Amino acid sequence: MTSTPSAPFGLTYSAAQDTVRVELSGDLDHLHADLLLAAVDEVLTVHAGLGHLRLDCAGLSAVDSSGLAALLMVRRRTGGAGADLHLDARTVQLDRLLEVTGTLEYLTAPAARPQARRRAGRGPARGGPADENQSAAPPSGVAEPHV
Amino acid sequence: MLVADADAVVVHVNEAAGLVFPDARPGAALAGAVPGWLVSAHARCTVPVPAQRPPAGARTVQGRVGDRSYEAHPTPHDDGTVAWWLVDDTDHRLAREALWTERKRTEFLVRSSNLLLSSLNLDRCMDVTAQMAADHLADAALVIAPAQGLLLPVVSCVRGGSPSVSRVAVDPGEVPGLAEALQGFPPVPSRWLDPSAAPAWLVPEGLVALGSIVITPLPGHGVPAGALVLLRNGGAEAFTEGEEVFARLFAARAGAAMSAARLYAEQASITDTLMRELLPPSLHQVCGVEYAGGYRPSKDHERVGGDFYDVHPATGEGAPSLVVLGDVCGKGLEAAVMTGKIRNTLHALLPMADDHHRMLSLLNTSLLNTENARFATMVLASAARDGNAVRLRLTSAGHPAPLILRSDGRVEEARTKGTLVGALPEITTQTARVTLAPGDTCVLYTDGISEARGGPMGGAMFGEERLRRALSQCAAMPAEAVVEHVQMLTSQWVGAGRHDDMAVVVIAAPRTNHLSAVDGHTRGRFTA
Amino acid sequence: MSPYDTTAPAPSPASPGTAAPPATAGELRARVWESVMALDESAAIGAVVRALEEGMGAEDLLLDVIASVQRRVGREWAADRITVAQEHAATAINDRAVTALTLHPSAQTAPTRGRVAVACVEGEWHALPARLLAEVLRLRGWRVDYLGAQVSAPHLVAHLHRTGPDLVALSGSLATRLPAAHAAITACQAVGTPVLVGGAAFGPGSRYARLLGADGWAPDARAAADALARGPLPRVRPGHHAIDDLPHLRDQEYTLVARSRPQLVGSVFGQLADACPAMRTYSEVQREHTAEDLSHIVEFLAAALYTGDEDLFCGFLEWTAGVLDARGVPSASLRPALELLGRELQDFPRATAILRAGAARLTRTPLSPAGTAE
Structure with a gap:
């Protein structure tokens, strides 16, 4: 039977002014997550005072939970260095993953600006009664957004 | 060498043969002078045969003489006598026997x-x-x-x-x-x-x-x-x-x-003993609500994987039971340790199960650490029987939303979403309230199910759409049949290929059989 | 159609105060069938439990009522008279009825005999026959470990090492799982435990049970229990090599076909779509069904290569033709698929011979009337 082997993961950099662009390709999975983190650490060391780290995700074929954990660590590091993280050209699957896990807003929120931090911590902006998953019976409940 | 004639009378004995058979002298009867095995061999040798070829009995024979053993080779002569050439094979025989025993x-x-x-x-x-x-x-x-x-x-x-x-x-x-x-x-x-x-x-x-x-x-x-x-x-x-x-x-x-x-x-x-702690429990009916669960671990890290589920039964009649189904990031022992920590923490937080957000926030804080962003996604489901219906509160923490299967085959997604736990400083959640009518079921699953790869041509994702389609075929099935159906389809989908942990839990409002009579076997129900 | 028909007269309902005569197995079957089709679990369970209390033997209830109803579920599905969902629901209710019976105080037996492990072949999801056997053996005084559906060979062996049973009873209904069954049989024998097999996969008769070197075979649960009651199966000899059973596997055709199944299906599917304009109008679900059907064909071909028995493949085709016919799908659509598959596998002499035999059988045999396939 065919199993799907991990596609080779690749990184290419380009730097301009206060921005470093990293193109990602292949599978960002438990076999390759550490590579990304090491690369980002190096970028942040070499380019002290970096303003923006742009990860170009167009070439990513699959991101698993370890890959997402690596992205979350990248966000911590860029946040700590005062740089903004951008996830550019996200694939449909990546968007779906970030959407389901509720991490999109956190990952792409600008770094180190107090009001932005607060925004990252806010719940989804859905107010009012949400639809009930109920068929025939009269709706009685509401969704409960939390902060 | 010893020569005897056709009447079994010794004709000649040489010196060596004389030492072996002291009674064998010319003129003596063979029978009294040599052992029986040689007497009968001689008799076979001297049977008259019409043809000119040597008698059929003229073969080498073996036998014991005292504590030694000999081979006797016959040479028949035209005058009817037979010369017997005797060879001591005692050592040879012993060696052969030893070899045989050894073998x-x-x-x-x-x-x-x-x-x-x-x-x-x-x-x-x-x-x-x-x-x-x-x-x-x-x-x-x-x-x-x-x-x-x-x-x-x-x-x-x-x-x-x-x-x-x-x-x-x-x-x-x-x-x-x-x-x-x-x-x-x-x-x-x-x-x-x-x-x-x-x-x-x-x-x-x-x-x-x-x-x-x-x-x-x-x-x-x-x-x-x-x-x-x-x-x-x-x-x-x-x-x-x-x-x-x-x-x-x-x-x-x-x-x-x-x-x-x-x-x-x-x-x-x-x-x-360890497994009993780590493996999911077998589920059944608790406080008027049916539960069934199935778990198929990935073969890459047999048995202790990153998926888990638990049912914490209600403490009193009408109070909700809490179901947790989750997926821990990563594999192997580290994932198992985190799974254990989550299950223990949630168990300790049971008294505040009426507030999913608070429970998840506290869990989030307890899991945060600086070294890594290892996280977990999960769904909390509080289920309580209310008349014939079951009332559910469902909260996803970064996990695929539960699917609601109505008894007529419609499949809906519960409107809950939230952030994963263990990696972000704060989390957000949105809880959905759902009512299950009798025969309705709520399906919690991990992405090992929806993202299983395989299919008839290989490499295709099972996907949520196919899962919904499969579920719509399961309308009105008992909870464990739904679990088994989903497990069967996904297992067949992946075939012999690799797969992640696959966990599924079904919460069902038991069917009521309005048309059953008291004695339980009314006729005509089927055609009604 | 059968003695279990729902149209068979049912006894008049019991009136309060007067005890109705105990139901016969036939009456009970009709009643349980009705309840199961109505998804009326409590009625189905109530009927069998009452019969138990009225004195019918638990073993007879399990085998002559529940197992019989379950067989009918399979027949009705093949004839397209019930849906897959009904089939699953009926199975689940039957399973619960088994539980209710075996938990009943009058169906308890203290273990007086040895220990038996009952398991389904890996990939086998039809667990009810194995479950019924487990319960019958328990009723007859065996100590039974019921391992359930789809047990992998490593799990089975780990269980044997830990519990050291006298025997493994292995159940399988799908011929495509015979290679997995062979692996399990060999593994059990290698740790010195004899294996009794049963289920539709191993027949007709005991054909594949013998081929795969099982130590025993039984046509049904009752026969299996009787066989075990007669005495222990002979302990198997060590140093036996599974490959000796199936020398034809040396040509690797099985391995290559089984391994490249997705690619074969993909390729044949593409060519079929080119050759058959009607397929272009298929919905996504219909296309998927077609791909699944092709996948089944290749699986059965692989099983025929494994067993070296083209009858296995031909039998499958006949059965499929019957099932398709019952659903109004022309079974003639199978032939182009066989032809394309034959072209893909032209370098495999055994595979092409099997495919040719299958095509010939489809041409020769009039379709079996739907519903008689079992």
Whole structure:
């Protein structure tokens, strides 16, 4: 039977002014997550005072939970260095993953600006009664957004 | 050389033959002078035959003379006499016999090794040891394992019989040499036992009269494996030194196999205890709500994986039970440790289960650490029976939203979403309230199900759409049938390919059978 | 159609105060069938439990009522008279009825005999026959470990090492799982435990049970229990090599076909779509069904290569033709698929011979009337 082997993961950099662009390709999975983190650490060391780290995700074929954990660590590091993280050209699957896990807003929120931090911590902006998953019976409940 | 004529009368004897057969002199009858085997060989040789070829009986024969053995080669002559050329083959024969014995023994050792090594079950190893020993080394054999409490496990077997197992409450010290052999260390030699000193339990039924007993330790790998007792009938020959050495070789193999089996059993029981903690519970009906769960671990890290589920039953009638289904990032032992931590923490937080957000926030804080962003996603479901319906509160923490399967086959997604736990400083959640009418079910699953890869042409994702389609076929099925159907479809989808952990939990409002009469078998319901 | 028909007269309902005569197995079957089709679990369970209390033997209830109803579920599905969902629901209710029976105080037996492990072949999801056997053996005084559906060979062997049963009873209904069954049989024998097999996969008769070197075979649960009651199966000899059973596997055709199944299906599917304009109008679900059907064909071909028995493949085709016919799908659509598959596998002499035999059988045999396939 065919199993799907991990596609080779690749990184290419380009730097301009206060921005470093990293193109990602292949599978960002438990076999390759550490590579990304090491690369980002190096970028942040070499380019002290970096303003923006742009990860170009167009070439990513699959991101698993370890890959997402690596992205979350990248966000911590860029946040700590005062740089903004951008996830550019996200694939449909990546968007779906970030959407389901509720991490999109956190990952792409600008770094180190107090009001932005607060925004990252806010719940989804859905107010009012949400639809009930109920068929025939009269709706009685509401969704409960939390902060 | 000895020559005799057709009437079996000795004609000539040379000096060497004279030394072997002192009574054989010319003129003497062959019958009185040489052993029977040679007399009859001569008779066969001298049968008159019409044809000119040598008689059919003119073949080399073998036989004993005293404690030596000889080959006798015949040369028939035209005058009807036969010259017998005698060759002493005693040494040759002994060597051949030794070789044959050696071959038999090697064969036996190889066979016992095969039998013993194929099982890691201690009882089976003891059975095999007793039976092999009884059939090949003695008239009966006992295998005695080190005491379990006050009882000594004993397997006994008589030749040609089948092993019988017993536990005897005796002091091994009563049998000289047995206690030492059972200790395993220091090594002790085999020991002869006076048959009259043997206690009754040591002698299996079926032995005629006890002749000799030898006790041989079964050496383990640093752990005591037990003792082998070999018994022979009174009439049989006693054990030779060679046989005793051979018995020790066999005992070494049996002991090694038994100690390996013992270690395996200990290991397996430790693993079992751990697994009971880590593996999902089997589910059933709790407080009027049906639950069923299925879990198929990834083969990459057999059994302890990153998916988990638990049902915490309600504390009182009408109060909600809490179901948790989750998926921990990563694989192997680290994931298992985090799974354990999450399950324990949630258990401790049960008193605040009426507030999913608070529960998840506290869990999030307890999992946060600086070294990594290892996280978990999960769904909390609080379920309480309300009349015939079941009221649910569902909260996803970064997890695929539960699917609601209505009894008419419609499939809806519960409107809940939230952030994963363990990686972000704060989390957000949105809880959905859902009412299950009788026959409705709520399906919680991990992405191992929706992202299973395979299909008839390989490489395709099972996907949420296919899952919804599959569920719509499951309308009105009992909870465990829904679980099994989903498991079956996804397992068939991945075939022999690799897959992640796959967990699914179904919460169902039991069907009510309005049309059933009290006696439970009203006719015509089917056609109604 | 059968003695279990729902149209069979049912006894008049019991009136309060007067005890109705105990139901016969036939009446009970009709009643349980009705309840199961109505998804009326409590009625189904109530009927069997009452029969038990009225004195019918638990073993007879399990085998002559529940197992019989379950067989009928399979027949009705094949004839397209019930849906997959109904089939699953009926199975689940039957399973619960088994539980209810075996938990009943009058169906308890203390273990007096040896220990038996009952398991389904890996990939086998039809667990009810194995479950019924487990319960029958328990009723007859065996100590039974029921391991359930789809047990992998490593799990089975780990269980044997730990519990050392006298015997493994292995159940399988799908011929495509025969290679997995062979692996399990070999693994059990290698640790010195004899294996009794049963289920539709191993037949007709005991054909594949013998081929795969099982130590025993039984046509049904009752026969299996009787066989075990007669005495222990002989312990198997060590040093036996599974490959000796199936020397034809040396040509690797099985391995290559089984391994490349997705690619074969993909390739044949593409060509079929080119050759058959009607397929272009298929919906996504229909296309998927077609791909699944092709996948089944290749699986059965692989099983025929494994067993070296083209009858296995031909039998499958006949059965499929019957099932398709019952659903109004022309079974003639099978032939182009066989032809394309034959072209893909032209370098495999055994595979092409099997495919040719299958195509010939489809041409020769009039379709079996739907519903008689079992």
